[in-house]
Amino acid sequence: MTPPSAGVGTPDVHPTPTTSRQSGPPLLEVRDLVKHFPIRRGILGRTVGHVRAVDGVSFQLWPGETLGLVGESGCGKSTTGRMVLRLLEPSAGSVHFDGADVLALSGARLRAMRRHAQIIFQDPFSSLNPRMTIGAAIREGLTIHRIAAGEAADRRVRELLSEVGLRPQFADRYPHEFSGGQRQRVGIARALSVSPRLIVCDEPVSALDVSVQAQVVNLLQDLQRDRGLAYLFIAHDLSVVEHIADRVAVMYLGHIVELASATDIYREPLMPYTQALLSAVPVPDPTVRSTRVVLSGDVPSPANPPSGCVFHPRCQHPRKDEACTKLVPPLEEKSAGHWAACIKQPPTTVHWEVQKAAGGTRQPERYLPDL
């Protein structure tokens, strides 16, 4: 257990999640992950700046657990998911999968690791090779990793298809012959084919009709239960994550700004950004009234993030003051297992004197809008 001591973005920190499922070493441990994309200009391609897509993200994931990673588009959640699998090379930080340093792997060993960590993409169509039958696409993983070959592989393909609720004879069809929900089932079958321990679900249902979303989420939950899978479940919508995640991490502009169990996040969101996100969740019952927290302004550019708390230009916290624009809020444990980055939500390690010195005029005070 590493105590958080510094602000978000400072290198040697990661929050420690507490959950009932937590036991033994984590399956996945991410520390201070950073991804800077260079901005090139001119014909010579000179680098004139960087987009800080991910700016120091740390979390852990235990076997069989689902961690929801939530935020608006562009917050760096998908980038994080891809760096975990090294589909993107991180600029800094570390990723350990099952104790192994993923960033140190290369060649055959990296490919072997990938057998155990799979990904499902948001767009089930674009993530399937249009030139391959789905049977061939599923089979390829089996043969590459020498899990099955020949007739056995064909049989396994049919099994996988029926496992995800598709007719086995669909194997010789091409992706364009399927509906969106069916394609996502294909994507899941493909990911499952190599019997992974972790699946990064990169907004797997965002592109699907609402009616289909629930089916796919249910399928994922069933599979998790049957196979003990761990999910890193990326979504821009807290309502989807609510059903499946054990814990939820909220990202904003490349930072994790709040991390807690799903129950806590939904009951008691501490970070004003989380509060705003929750109020954007459509409530099925129209009779439920809520004071809507409305996000004003656009998401700032990650190439030029705001100083201090990156959320401060859009923040609705009544105690927001000058100090928020100067001080980088650390991700700190506000209550047991509930981490948030806000110097105005007590308790905080950024003492009032420090805040006043930075121009603070309003003392921290707990703020929890009526959602």
Add this chain to the structure above:
Amino acid sequence: MTSRFRHRHCLTVATSALIAALATACGPQADGTTGGRELAGSGNVGGTLVIASPTGPNTLMPPTVTSIQGKQLTDLIYERLADVGPAINTFGDEGFEPRLATSWDWSADSMAITFHLDPRARWHDGKPVQAGDVRYTFRVNSDSAQSSDAVYLSKVDSVSVPDSLTVTFWFAARYPEQFYDAAGRLSILPAHLLADVPAGGLNRAPEATAPVGSGPFRFVRLQPGALIELAADTGYHLGRPLLDRILMTVAPNPIAAATQLFNGEADLYEAMMPQQMGEFATHPEVVAHIEPSLTYNFLQFNLRDPRHPDRPHPLLSDRELRRALSMLIDREAIVKSAWDSLAVVGLGPFPRSLPTADTLVRQLPHDPSRGGAILDSLGWRDSNGDGIRDRDGQRLEFAVTVPTSSAFRQRIAVLLQDQFARNGVGLTVERLEFNTFLERLGRRAFDTNLGSWVLTDGSPAGSRATWGSGGNQNFGSYGNPLVDAQLDSALATFDAADRRSHFSRAYQLIVDDAPAIWLYEPRNVIGIHRRFVMPPLRTAGWWLDLPRWSVRTGEQIARDRGAASAPAAPVAP
């Protein structure tokens, strides 16, 4: 006056070169056709000549051949009754060498010429050449819709065939070029193959692309636009040619053609450009033959208004103006600049090689100050200081049309423009695509043009059409009755000295009238591989003595040793 053309004429006219050939021709013959006159000279039998040519022939049917390549090939495949000889004299029969005819007789009144055919002469398909072939050839060529020569044959009344080896031309009038028209113009066609071809259909007969002649080389094959192959006719009645094969390969780009020549892929290329001359220094195996040509180039004035052909040209109809313009031009400098040593300054409406040429014709001097003074006196002064002379508000300015196909003519147009401009005369250069250029010439729609006449034989008969009043190729509409009279007299007289003086006077009158500025006569530069031995190249065409060419001993290359493709070649070891 009874001319010497009337006397009986036999092979006593054979030139010394030919006699030399007779003495030695029998040596290398393998097929035993000895005895009688032999055309081929001494030398090795065998060898292949590859000619790189900018384009292919339009047809191989002699009456309608118009391209130089077509002429070269048909001159080798077909044969005339007699050959005009190296001196290219077309008056009377002096200098003519026997070909299909071994001898000829003039009738007492010179109104008939009887030719005796060589009994050994055979068509390439083995049939004998007969008098009927000559009569058929005459019939075809006297039809103006089938032959350009019809105009010359109009004075032949008829052709009779006393027996299969004797043919008589009956003339309606006596004239100096009688013999040339009958014996020297017509390539004799095989009646047994062509007689059934309907009038006007000769060009579509199979023989138009696969000719059967009686000349020294037989046709072997034709790849359209690419290659033509001829082989020695080993049964040729005047002795087989020494070379086995002649190939003409089409290389449209001059640099590519020269590269093929200097690489040894081709043996002969005749369109060398001045800038390629340096290559000869580094390639001693290729010899540059620089020969006089039958071409003369000039800046032609249009004496008629291009917009109203019935009216005189507002500027250029003025003889004094044309003379003054001529004096402004430094022809030496232009020729030197554009051609270096590969052309000589033109003297008048004739190339120097023409038998009737007169190199003593008095030239208009290059004298810009005198030319300027004449222009001043005509009222052409630069009154507004814009650098161009003017008179009554009209500028002394006109256009020259140039074909874009000729880089040289374009360069010369610019040089002329510069020299005129220095003397206050405006010349605008109008570059025209070749067909457009010709079309404008034909319509007489130009002020001046950079023109060229290429003569294909030594006959001066064409000068009436090009510089005589109303001549159909007199594009500048120049006309002087005195010139017409001199030309008519020159073409009618049987007296050599008389003819010469008439032509001289005609040329002098033309030069004095300045219907054109006589710019240059290009020389032909023919690159030929060193291994070939040949008599001096003939002015009327380097190819005319090809049967006498041979390959020097010890210098044969692979293709010289290749098996002759002539089917009946008996020389193959």
Add this chain to the structure above:
Amino acid sequence: MISGLVSRVVQAAVVAILVAAVAFFVLQAAPGDPLSALVENPSVSPALVAAERARLGYDRPAAVQFLSYVSAAAGGDLGYSASLGMPVSRVIGAALPHTLLLMGTAILVSFAVGIALGVAQAARAGTVFDRAASAVSLFLHSLPEFWLALVLLIVLSGRLHLFPGGGLETLAVAHSSGWHWFLDRLHHLALPALTLVLLTTAGVARFQRAALLEVLPRDFVRTAVAKGLSRRRVVLRHAWRNALLPIVTLLGLALPALVGGAVFVEQVFSWPGMGRLVVTSIERRDYALLTGCLLVGGVLVAAGSLLADALALAVDPRQRRANRD
């Protein structure tokens, strides 16, 4: 499907006839006719020119000439080439195989090399290798065809004697075996083909590079990487196969050149193909030859575009299935 093919063929035939018609009338409108070059030849009589014009039908109105041409062409008679003195079908019959050989070789090699280069570049996008290859490609691509052909001729043939200076084969030499004959043909083919390959490979490579770069970031490529496939397998089996369609389209566009020939290259290397026929026919106002070339060209272009369509079907299962359903 079948009806689609038929309509494409009909469409192509109509286009071919229209192109031929336009070319015919434009050439008619231009000054001169096949015999006008004789005007400047003092040894040719105007009477002969007039008679020949009448024989060839050039004295009739252009529309009448065209109609009689088309009706004869429908019966397989492509007319008579006045400038070459033989039937157009024979002229084209001789030239077409040469052009097909040259252009076929050039297209085959330039697509093979271009695709390989483009894939290699895309797989290493942004590296020094990629930039250098792009710069060289762009340089070669921007060279004028005529100039490059001449430079290669002068240097590789004229100076270094590595290749013959033109033509189809060594003349007048009997080859000892079919193999020697083949090598000799190849030797002659090399330089004109090299010129064309240098000029066109760059375009193919740029096309392939761009197409592959567009595909590489797509999710299914990530999927392939995530499956644990090797980089090579990801690029070649997954990404490249999906970046082939633009290349097939490009191939379809290149096929007309198979028939049209490379005018300047054929000219410089004395290659007796279709491109030179077209130039000759325009220079000499050979209406029948030009129209014949364009008609034959149109038919083959149509065939080529059908072939490209068939190839597109082969590389893209979506189109195949869409037709099935």
